[in-house]
Amino acid sequence: MSRALPQVEPDPTLPSRVTVYEVGPRDGLQNESTVVPAEVKAEFVRRLAAAGLGTVETTSFVDPRWVPQLADAEEVLGLLGPDGVGARRPVLVPNVRGLDRALAAGVGAVAVFGSATETFARRNLNRNVEESLGMFAPVVERARAEGLWVRGYVSMCFGDPWEGPVPVEQVVGVCRRLLDLGIDQLSLGDTIGVATTGHVHRLLEALAAAGVGPDRLGVHFHDTYGQALANTVAALRDGVTVVDASTGGLGGCPYAKSATGNLATEDLVWLLDGAGVETGVDLDALVATSAWMAEHLGRPSPSRVVRALSGG
Known part of the structure; x- marks a missing residue:
């Protein structure tokens, strides 16, 4: 594989270091039509960790009737052993039952998945926003009591396919409520990938005014309109240092058909490498992992960097 390197020109407007929060094994694979064997999923996580990705979201303890691609959560974690259950290996849990399964598997970090809009909350969680927050409360309380690190996803922060534009104040309110849970x-x-750089800045500014600084935030951009990298740079310039990305750009959202793939981890790392921002990620190893997973999925990686560096 031929190797090109971005010319490094440090960008003083960006943080010196960024944490890449890898979501490929969970958010990426949950939207695949092909069910990937547990052994391959476990090897995927191992390869991502070996490439320098410190935080890797491994799986989801959702009802397998809704996300059959991740029905093997316990098996995957069993195959990973101690390397799959630390504080840097979060798993998604939708409710108390999911948390029970996660705790039985010995995990060290969990995530809940909320919504800034009523329609998506209904479609994804079968509850309105207020009811979903009530469902999360005992999950977060117990997880914290067990010493787990807890993350909260807020979907539809920039637009909703059913409701259209989402008021910034509405998003801030849901975020504040989730943080208040602990x-x-x-x-x-x-x-659905409709954010623009100005919208990103306005939301982060409003969150800061409500007492939610960038140190409590990560960003998770989909690339539907090709804006994920631009929006990421906007967030970094506002002080965010955690960026969600998915190896090979895998993923979408099974409950929002207009949602295409996530920001590709390789594209993000190329950008940050060129700007002199530390990530700890070995781009060669990451690209090789993407090409390997693309073979298992039977299709080329949608990541432009993977295609450029692997010739595929």
Whole structure:
């Protein structure tokens, strides 16, 4: 594989270091039509960790009737052993039952998945926003009591396919409520990829005014309109240092058909490498992992960097 490197020109407007929060094994694979064997999923996580990705979201303890692609959560964690259950290996839990399964598996970190809009909350959680917050409360309380690190995803922060534009104040209100439950970090989701740089800045500014600084936030951009990297740079310039990404750009959202793939981890790392921002990620190893997973999925990686560096 031929290797090109971005010319490094440090960008003083960006943080010196960024944490790449890898969601490929969970958010990426949950939207695949092919069910990937547990052994392959476990090897995927191992390869991502070996490539320098410190935080890897491994799986989801949702009802397998809704997300059959991740019905093997216990098996995957069993195959990973101690390397799959630490504080840097979060799993998604939708409710108390999911948390029970996660605790039985010995995990060290969990995430809950909320919504800034009523329609998506109904479609994804079968509850309105207020009811979903009530469902999360005992999950977060118990997880914290057990010493777990807790993340909260907030979907539809920038637009909703059913409701259209989402008022910034509405998003801020849901975020504030989730943090008040005891969540350690919020991930702001552009679920259908409609965010723009100005919108990103306005939301982060409004959150800061409500007492939610960038140190409590991550960003999660989908690339439907090709804006994920631009929006990420906007968030970084406002002080965010945690960026969600999915190896090979895998993923979408099974409950929002207009949601296409996540920001590709390789595209993000290329950008940050060129700007002199530390990530700890070995781009060569990451690209090789993406190409390997693409073979298992039977299709080329949608990541532009993977295609450029692997010739695929």
